[in-house]
Amino acid sequence: MKEQWCLRVPVQEGEVARRCAIAENILDRTLRPRAENGFLLIPVLSPHDGDERAEFAENHVIEELPRHEQIGGIVVLQDDDCAGAEKILAARPSAHTALFATSPVEGEFRTKTFKVLAGRPTTETIYHEYGRRMKIDLTAAYFSARLANERQRILSQMQPGEKILDMFAGVGPFPVMLGSAAELVIANDLNPGAVLLMQENIRLNHLTNVIPMLGNARNLAEIVSPMKFDRIIMNLPMDAAEFLPAAAPLAKSGTIVHLYSLVEREGEHNADILRVFPGAKITERVLRSYSPTSWHAVYDIEVAACG
Numbered sequence: 001m002k003e004q005w006c007l008r009v010p011v012q013e014g015e016v017a018r019r020c021a022i023a024e025n026i027l028d029r030t031l032r033p034r035a036e037n038g039f040l041l042i043p044v045l046s047p048h049d050g051d052e053r054a055e056f057a058e059n060h061v062i063e064e065l066p067r068h069e070q071i072g073g074i075v076v077l078q079d080d081d082c083a084g085a086e087k088i089l090a091a092r093p094s095a096h097t098a099l100f101a102t103s104p105v106e107g108e109f110r111t112k113t114f115k116v117l118a119g120r121p122t123t124e125t126i127y128h129e130y131g132r133r134m135k136i137d138l139t140a141a142y143f144s145a146r147l148a149n150e151r152q153r154i155l156s157q158m159q160p161g162e163k164i165l166d167m168f169a170g171v172g173p174f175p176v177m178l179g180s181a182a183e184l185v186i187a188n189d190l191n192p193g194a195v196l197l198m199q200e201n202i203r204l205n206h207l208t209n210v211i212p213m214l215g216n217a218r219n220l221a222e223i224v225s226p227m228k229f230d231r232i233i234m235n236l237p238m239d240a241a242e243f244l245p246a247a248a249p250l251a252k253s254g255t256i257v258h259l260y261s262l263v264e265r266e267g268e269h270n271a272d273i274l275r276v277f278p279g280a281k282i283t284e285r286v287l288r289s290y291s292p293t294s295w296h297a298v299y300d301i302e303v304a305a306c307g
């Protein structure tokens, strides 16, 4: 029998950890994950720091499942495939609904429309990420679990007492994840449906220092002035760079701006960034490929002293 290795994570974090293992190409798909004493053991292809040996059953089911993404109890299939949806729900007891997106991400609110392929007719679910719970409604507001690792990366960089602004907060995944380590988080979105869910997510996670705000990011400086922030999150990948001038009055020397964008070449936004934040230190990281010619990148911008 070949050597079998696993990543051991608390069951509630299993979904996120499994997705990260897929993204990092380390998941051993030939073996079936299993639960043990409140932990999920995820089979990995080769050992890394902290991984353990474990024994797994061969995986015959997962291999045959149609491609899909799981968000809480909802699976979203890549194809309009009702039979495939039934198969997935049978293989994944944690999923209650299978959906197919009938539109791309669209409009100012960046939402999609869905068709129910199988299971309970709903687009609502509870999603777990690193010990936090979030209510999601995929038709009411944008949500993607793909930035779960990014949220952990930012959390690991935070200093005590930070004031954070999330200009495009959606249902609040960044504010909810960073809230307990921050002094204050202002979490803004234009979509009333997103802000209602965000309010609920703030309550669900017992956060008292996260302030939800319904507004256009262009006007934030007028609304929260004279406040300045230690960290500003800008996750509007199609247009975030356009909002840099709106972020400028809210930043000070040393502020870190995390700008997420879809780009086609390295350094694509550097000139825009330096025009708004002269002398800023820019670090660009690739998050994932988006199409054959474009990728999702994050620019970490450290604002320099003004004047």
Ligand SMILES: C[S@@+](CC[C@H](N)C(=O)[O-])C[C@H]1O[C@@H](n2cnc3c(N)ncnc32)[C@H](O)[C@@H]1O
Pocket: 108, 109, 110, 141, 142, 143, 144, 147, 167, 168, 169, 170, 171, 172, 173, 174, 188, 189, 190, 191, 194, 215, 216, 217, 218, 235, 236, 237
């Ligand atoms: C890509 S989503 C990101 C949501 C959230 N940060 C996340 O990671 O799930 C972008 C969000 O920006 C919001 N949005 C779009 N234009 C906006 C604007 N001018 N001002 C404030 N929010 C805006 C949309 O409603 C949407 O929720």
